[in-house]
Amino acid sequence: MAKVLVYIDNPGTSLKKSSLELLTLGRALGETAVALNGKLHDDVAAAFAEYGVGTVLLPSAEDLDDFLVAPKAAYLAAAAGQAGADIVLLDNSPEGKEIAARAGIRLNAGVITDVVAVDADGTAHKSVLAGSYNTACKAGTAVSVLTVKANNVVPEPAAAPAALETVTVEVPAVSAAARITAREQKVASGRPDLTDARIVVAGGRGLDGDFGPVEELADALGAAVGASRAATDAGWISHDAQVGQTGKTVSPQLYISAGISGAIQQKAGMQTAKVIVAVNKDAESPVFEIADFGIVGDLFDVLPQATAEIKKRKG
Amino acid sequence: MKIIVLVKHVPDAQFDRHLTGEGYTTDRDESILSELDEYALEAALQLAEARGGAKAGNQVIALSMGPSGAVNAIKKALQIGATEGVHLTDDALAGSDAAATSLALAAAIRHLGSDAPVDLVLTGMASTDGETSLVPAQLAERLDLPQVTFASSLEVDGGRLTARRDADTSSETVEAPLPAVVSVTDQINEPRYPNFKGIIAAKRKSITTLSLADIGVDPAQVGHAGSWTSVLSAEERPPRTAGTIITDEGDAGIKLVDFLAAQKLL
Numbered sequence: 001m002a003k004v005l006v007y008i009d010n011p012g013t014s015l016k017k018s019s020l021e022l023l024t025l026g027r028a029l030g031e032t033a034v035a036l037n038g039k040l041h042d043d044v045a046a047a048f049a050e051y052g053v054g055t056v057l058l059p060s061a062e063d064l065d066d067f068l069v070a071p072k073a074a075y076l077a078a079a080a081g082q083a084g085a086d087i088v089l090l091d092n093s094p095e096g097k098e099i100a101a102r103a104g105i106r107l108n109a110g111v112i113t114d115v116v117a118v119d120a121d122g123t124a125h126k127s128v129l130a131g132s133y134n135t136a137c138k139a140g141t142a143v144s145v146l147t148v149k150a151n152n153v154v155p156e157p158a159a160a161p162a163a164l165e166t167v168t169v170e171v172p173a174v175s176a177a178a179r180i181t182a183r184e185q186k187v188a189s190g191r192p193d194l195t196d197a198r199i200v201v202a203g204g205r206g207l208d209g210d211f212g213p214v215e216e217l218a219d220a221l222g223a224a225v226g227a228s229r230a231a232t233d234a235g236w237i238s239h240d241a242q243v244g245q246t247g248k249t250v251s252p253q254l255y256i257s258a259g260i261s262g263a264i265q266q267k268a269g270m271q272t273a274k275v276i277v278a279v280n281k282d283a284e285s286p287v288f289e290i291a292d293f294g295i296v297g298d299l300f301d302v303l304p305q306a307t308a309e310i311k312k313r314k315g
Numbered sequence: 316m317k318i319i320v321l322v323k324h325v326p327d328a329q330f331d332r333h334l335t336g337e338g339y340t341t342d343r344d345e346s347i348l349s350e351l352d353e354y355a356l357e358a359a360l361q362l363a364e365a366r367g368g369a370k371a372g373n374q375v376i377a378l379s380m381g382p383s384g385a386v387n388a389i390k391k392a393l394q395i396g397a398t399e400g401v402h403l404t405d406d407a408l409a410g411s412d413a414a415a416t417s418l419a420l421a422a423a424i425r426h427l428g429s430d431a432p433v434d435l436v437l438t439g440m441a442s443t444d445g446e447t448s449l450v451p452a453q454l455a456e457r458l459d460l461p462q463v464t465f466a467s468s469l470e471v472d473g474g475r476l477t478a479r480r481d482a483d484t485s486s487e488t489v490e491a492p493l494p495a496v497v498s499v500t501d502q503i504n505e506p507r508y509p510n511f512k513g514i515i516a517a518k519r520k521s522i523t524t525l526s527l528a529d530i531g532v533d534p535a536q537v538g539h540a541g542s543w544t545s546v547l548s549a550e551e552r553p554p555r556t557a558g559t560i561i562t563d564e565g566d567a568g569i570k571l572v573d574f575l576a577a578q579k580l581l
């Protein structure tokens with residue numbers, strides 16, 4: 001049976017849904033162990049056991065968060081060696097990919113990013129060229145390192161919980177690493193996370209500085225708020241909300257685009273959404289070429305009316 | 316300063332892009348300098364200019380690895396303002412994955428640093444075709460240099476750099492000694508366009524061609540044969556088509572909700 005090592009970074013007091021997804025996927029592929037960075041809280045240890053994790057590896061050093069990626073990658077590679085891992089799984093965040101990139105070099109292991117599914121033989125599936133192709137890829141190396149996108153696996157605890165043991169991994173010295181000298185925490189919006197929200201309502205230059213109509217519709221639908229780069233560049237909303245080539249890639253059940261023209265770089269981040277609704281006052285906007293339901297109209301009329309109607313129907 | 320900027324020649328996303336041939340590599344007709352690499356070039360030019368530019372001995376070397384057409388990305392970089400170009404090209408490189416690409420580029424960077432040391436390697440945040448962002452991190456690992464990725468600002472003072480990174484839940488300030496590998500985002504600057512003077516000046520700038528033998532890389536370590544990952548199959552997704560388009564007659568908000576209800580999305 002394959003040995004699978006799942007990397008989890010600073011879970012705090014509870015595991016994120018995406019971590020539970022990785023544990024579930026790992027168990028389908030073989031015997032899972034976790035390489036953790038950060039404190040192992042009791043509740044997290046209990047969740048590991050519940051998800052069938054036999055071993056949790058912990059770094060010998062506590063200062064991995066003070067440096068940009070390099071020592072984390074060195075730790076993960078050492079942990080993979082110690083655990084005898086055949087497959088290493090990480091989340092598909094920018095940092096997850098970078099740790100994977102470097103650990104891959106240390107392990108002489110092929111790295112595949114943006115994975116949505118993995119077959120029993122380790123073949124990974126991903127889409128490329130902004131969602132225009134579905135591909136199957138495989139690492140021909142003894143170890144493969146895969147970063148897996150959120151929301152592609154349903155988290156499921158193991159049939160029988162495992163007995164958990166912890167092991168320490170000596171972190172190899174890394175001579176060259178950039179030091180993180182300051183960290184400013186951002187305030188949470190209270191809305192669902194953009195990358196794994198079921199519904200996204202996004203606004204662009206057409207909002208003319210006022211995200212109110214988009215936020216109100218998003219709240220009525222329990223959706224996350226997204227934006228075009230024109231809107232984030234103008235400073236109307238934080239850069240974190242940007243969807244597209246240089247922002248986030250989202251594949252929600254529903255993407256509502258309002259006052260966004262649908263430039264190629266915007267489409268790159270949203271055209272794999274299941275259903276796309278567009279509201280734009282220009283009938284010639286390219287966004288209508290990919291919309292399942294398009295409304296040629298003023299968003300300042302259409303969005304508030306839709307919000308009021310949703311509230312009415314939901315009672 | 317001696318700065319190497321990595322520029323990739325990629326298929327233009329404005330046209331349909333295709334995977335072709337054995338190994339499903341991207342079709343490179345209609346290719347351009349990856350627009351995300353223009354931000355790295357601009358960052359390099361600003362650093363060089365702040366130190367007196369080419370006249371004061373600052374070098375901005377545009378390095379691209381790719382088939383013969385990739386020279387066009389280098390020419391564009393020279394027109395924008397790079398001082399010289401280097402084209403790493405070899406038939407054996409075809410089909411290289413990120414690990415093989417980073418191996419070859421790391422060897423080329425070492426080669427370019429053999430006369431005078433390189434201060435900075437600048438890259439884009441991702442290539443617009445592969446979109447993996449693996450190469451910058453792998454280069455740092457292979458060259459044993461500090462990695463500063465996704466920089467949205469960059470300052471160099473003496474032998475140190477300071478950069479800012481914006482992550483989802485926090486913003487970070489990072490510091491590293493030079494030399495370092497730095498990838499930059501599209502938030503860092505506003506890239507300039509080549510002007511007439513630049514286009515004329517580019518004609519006199521040199522482009523050096525390097526083969527694998529020149530940089531001491533065994534052909535078996537790169538290309539399809541040397542890559543650690545391979546594409547087994549690729550299937551084109553049917554392009555999205557337009558659905559129902561209506562014009563608002565005062566009740567489009569209601570119709571929108573009707574549509575969501577019919578799709579069971581409420």
Ligand SMILES: Cc1cc2nc3c(=O)[nH]c(=O)nc-3n(C[C@H](O)[C@H](O)[C@H](O)COP(=O)(O)OP(=O)(O)OC[C@H]3O[C@@H](n4cnc5c(N)ncnc54)[C@H](O)[C@@H]3O)c2cc1C
Nearest residue numbers: 204205206228229230244245246247259260261266281299
């Ligand atoms: C390297 C690079 C990377 C990029 N990355 C991204 C990215 O990640 N994400 C991204 O989104 N963009 C990105 N862009 C920018 C992209 O090219 C477009 O410029 C941008 O998406 C345009 O944003 P927009 O649609 O909001 O604005 P515009 O193109 O100006 O469109 C505004 C739209 O709003 C409509 N409108 C105006 N008023 C109203 C109203 N009252 N009611 C209804 N409709 C109205 C207009 O008809 C128009 O279609 C990138 C560009 C570059 C060069």
Ligand SMILES: Nc1ncnc2c1ncn2[C@@H]1O[C@H](COP(=O)(O)O)[C@@H](O)[C@H]1O
Nearest residue numbers: 321322380438439441442447448449450
């Ligand atoms: N073949 C190449 N030639 C030159 N630079 C490259 C090449 N491949 C990748 N890069 C650089 O690495 C960055 C990230 O690419 P990637 O890891 O492919 O997403 C790009 O923006 C380029 O700066």
